Amino acid sequence: MSREDSRVPMLIGLAAGTPLLGIGLYQVFTRNLNIVGIAVWMVGGVAVHDLVLVPVVFAAGALLRRLARDRWLAPLQAALVASGILVLFAVPALSGKGVSAADPSRLPGDYPRAVAGLLLGIWIAAGIWALSAGRRRGT
Amino acid sequence: MPPDGHRSAARPGFGPFREGTFSSRLHGERTAALIGIALGIAFIVCFVTGLISHFAQRGPEWTREAWPARPVSLYRITQALHVLTGMAAIPLLLAKLWVAYPRLWEWPPVRDPLHAIERLGVGALVAGSIFQVVTGLLNIFYWYAFPFPFPSAHYTGAWIAMGGLAMHVGAKWQITRRALRAPPDAVRGTGLSRRGFLAVVGGASGVILVTTIGSVIPGLARLALLAPRRAGFGPQGVPVNHTAGPRVRAGAESADYRLEVTGAVASPLSLSLDELRSMPQSSAVLPISCVEGWSTSATWRGVRVREILDMARASADATIRVESLEQHGAQRSSTLYPNHARDPLSLLALELNGATLHIDHGYPVRLIAPNRPGVEQTKWVTRLEVL
Numbered sequence: 284m285s286r287e288d289s290r291v292p293m294l295i296g297l298a299a300g301t302p303l304l305g306i307g308l309y310q311v312f313t314r315n316l317n318i319v320g321i322a323v324w325m326v327g328g329v330a331v332h333d334l335v336l337v338p339v340v341f342a343a344g345a346l347l348r349r350l351a352r353d354r355w356l357a358p359l360q361a362a363l364v365a366s367g368i369l370v371l372f373a374v375p376a377l378s379g380k381g382v383s384a385a386d387p388s389r390l391p392g393d394y395p396r397a398v399a400g401l402l403l404g405i406w407i408a409a410g411i412w413a414l415s416a417g418r419r420r421g422t
Numbered sequence: 423m424p425p426d427g428h429r430s431a432a433r434p435g436f437g438p439f440r441e442g443t444f445s446s447r448l449h450g451e452r453t454a455a456l457i458g459i460a461l462g463i464a465f466i467v468c469f470v471t472g473l474i475s476h477f478a479q480r481g482p483e484w485t486r487e488a489w490p491a492r493p494v495s496l497y498r499i500t501q502a503l504h505v506l507t508g509m510a511a512i513p514l515l516l517a518k519l520w521v522a523y524p525r526l527w528e529w530p531p532v533r534d535p536l537h538a539i540e541r542l543g544v545g546a547l548v549a550g551s552i553f554q555v556v557t558g559l560l561n562i563f564y565w566y567a568f569p570f571p572f573p574s575a576h577y578t579g580a581w582i583a584m585g586g587l588a589m590h591v592g593a594k595w596q597i598t599r600r601a602l603r604a605p606p607d608a609v610r611g612t613g614l615s616r617r618g619f620l621a622v623v624g625g626a627s628g629v630i631l632v633t634t635i636g637s638v639i640p641g642l643a644r645l646a647l648l649a650p651r652r653a654g655f656g657p658q659g660v661p662v663n664h665t666a667g668p669r670v671r672a673g674a675e676s677a678d679y680r681l682e683v684t685g686a687v688a689s690p691l692s693l694s695l696d697e698l699r700s701m702p703q704s705s706a707v708l709p710i711s712c713v714e715g716w717s718t719s720a721t722w723r724g725v726r727v728r729e730i731l732d733m734a735r736a737s738a739d740a741t742i743r744v745e746s747l748e749q750h751g752a753q754r755s756s757t758l759y760p761n762h763a764r765d766p767l768s769l770l771a772l773e774l775n776g777a778t779l780h781i782d783h784g785y786p787v788r789l790i791a792p793n794r795p796g797v798e799q800t801k802w803v804t805r806l807e808v809l
Contacts, residue, residue, distance in 0.1 A: 289596070290536070296592015297539065304546055304585025310578035320569035321553075321578065328552035329545075337523050344446070353612055360614040361622045368513045368626040372559070376648055381564025385665045386782070388656030389564060397647035401629065 340367070354417045362409035366402055373398045438527035447611045448619050449524050451601035456620060457518045458598065462587060464511035465551070469584050471504035475713060476577055479795050486757070487741075491765040494792035495719075498711035501795075502638040505562060505715025509634055512555050513626035517619070519548065540593045547586025553579045562714045563650050573713075637716040651716035657780040660710055660718045663796065664753055665782045673747040674785050674802050681730075681770070681787055685743075685808035688735035695786050698772060701725045706767040712796040722790045724771035727806075728764050736808040738764065743809060744789050747802040756798040762791045770803060 311318055343363065351359050375381070376394040383389045433439060477485035478497060490496070532538045554576065561572045568575070606616075614622070636646025640653040651661050666674065673679065681698060683691040704726050711717040731740065739760050748754040762768050768791040772779060779785040784801030791799065 292595035293536065293540065293592045296589045296595070297543075300543060300585045300588030300590075300592070302585075303581050303588055304543075307546075307550070307578055307581030307583075307585055310574070310581060314574045314578060316574055316578065317570040321575055324557065324568055324570075325549040325553050325579075325582075328556055329549045332519060332548075332552055333523070333526060337520060340520065348613070356613045357615070357618055361618060364614075364619075364622050365626050365629075368516055368623075369629065371516070372509070372512055372630060373648055375560050375563035375565050376650070378563075378565060380567070381650065383564070383665075386662050388651065388661040389663075390650055391652050391655050392647055392649070394648065397633070401633075401647070 355413050358409040358413040358416070361412070362405050365405045369398065369401055369405070433529040438524075439529055443527075444524040445611075446613075448614065448616060449521055450607065450616070451597060452604075452606060453616050453619065454518065454521045455594075455598040455601040457514055457521060457623065458594070460624075461511060461514040461518050462591065464507050464514060465583065465587060467507045468504055468511070468554075469580055471500040471507075472577070472580055474500045475504065475795065479713075479798060480573065480577075487759040487761070489759070489761065489793075491761045491767070491792045491794075494767065495709055495711070496793045497795055498638070498709045498717045498793075501711055501713060501715055502717060505558075506631060506635060506638070508555060508558050510627040510631045512559070512630065513623050515551055515555060517623040540589065543586050543589030543593065545586070546582050547590050550579050550583025550586055554583055640718065649716070650714070651712075653716065653718045656718075657782055658720070658774045658777060660720050660774065660783060661712075661716060662782045663712055663714070664801070666802065667748075669749065670747045670802050671781060673804070674781060679786055679804070681803065682805045683730060683734040683736075683808070684805060686736065686740060687731075687808050689733075691730070691734050693730075695772075698725055698770070698787065702729065703772075704766070704769060706769055706790065706792070708767060708790050708792055710790075710796045710799060711794075717796075720775050722769055722771040723773040723776075724769040724787070724790075726766060727758065727762075727768040727770055727789070727791070728766070730770065730806065731763060731808070734806075734808070741809045743805075743807040744800045744803055745805040745807060746800050747804045753797055753800065756789070756800045758789070758791065762794060765792060767792045 310316070311321060344360070347359055347363070348356065370377075373394060376390065376392070377398065379390070379394075381390050433441065435441075437443070475497070478489045479486065532541065557568055557572060557576060557579070560567055561576070566572070630648065632645055633648040634646060635649075636642035636644065636653060637649040637651040638653055643652040643654050646652045654660070656662050679695055681691070681693045683693075702725070703723055705721060705723045707719060707721050709717045709719040727742075731742070736742075740763065741760065742758040742763050743755055744758055745755045746753065758768070768789070770787050771784075771790045772787060774780065774783050779788060784803070787803045788801045789799050789803055
């Protein structure tokens, strides 16, 4: 925040946000929740994201910049980002933890096949992009 | 506050603190602003629809009593919005956190007290957001990996994330306006452009939406490749969330089965299945709408709840406890307030889509009422207790 900025919006946000946050914390202590469990999952989620997931993404990005030729760089970045998001989203489905023999209407899909098909689509699209971009530039 | 000269000199020259570590052209204010606005809107949709669901089934008694029976598909729509928006927000959240990641390592970590509070708010927002989408996603895929009851924890996490969001919106209000008003800055460098990055992230949200919306729209069920449910897929064309155990099955299939109407009534009833079948039957097209977001509409046929209550001469403004053959668990009973008890579409259903109820849909008798969370459409009904 630079010096010229008004602090009014920030103070309004604080005035609105503090009671909301207070309600949340009040729930933690009055709802007979497993407080330690909640805290571990709240802090653990941030820790896994900030200290594992993001560094892996940055490392992959740096490696890609070294290895990929210019015309392949953007399509490869796009394909990796899309694939990473898709696979992360599909982890609970792929795990099959929720499958129930008594209830076949739970998790009825063939999730590994669906993810494989979507990944194939992403990489075909990225390949077409790279090839057509190359042709446009005449390289 | 440390003097200015000390501040810059103290910046550590290693790792994420080093100037220039985060060299991507995609960490800019404009990217953060655009994704942030989309994500903020998505979270507010989730929060409002989540509160609606909370007050419909877990709020103080007056909110549950006031919950209306019309429109019949209101809960179906709010809960589909809640879960579909939450899932589609996952790519936006990942992208937003990546774009803003360098700020995690800003130097000095704290400039002044207000800045410290701002950062605490961001902490609440980030922790709450990740907590909400991770536990929400695990829950709808029935992977109970977390050591706490989901509904209370999700409700708690929502307030924490929203408190953080309100603080963050206030803190970033001016910078966001400035970033969006300025002409788009030319981002130099190679690789994915800002527009390309936004297209990939938005595209990922779109793919998630397309491959999950078939959990609520039967015509798109074949596209529901990544959804935990498919609309219309299950016994008699309706998904099941809670199957009959051996004891329930024995009670349901017994010749001794009776539907009792007891409590504050002038003439208590004890009706056999044949007696229920010989009463006037009504039909209703009503959805089963799960709190997990999926829903399927179906044709139900049975006896109107209000006709049974009138037969027992219960008062017109009575509240009813609907009890199941189940002995234990959260779904063994539900409360029917007058809005629903007196509604002509509220049935004790004997048939589903033209055939006798499947045991997992609540044979011999289940409650089906308009605009009601699926968990409260009590199955294997054996008693109406008029309160």
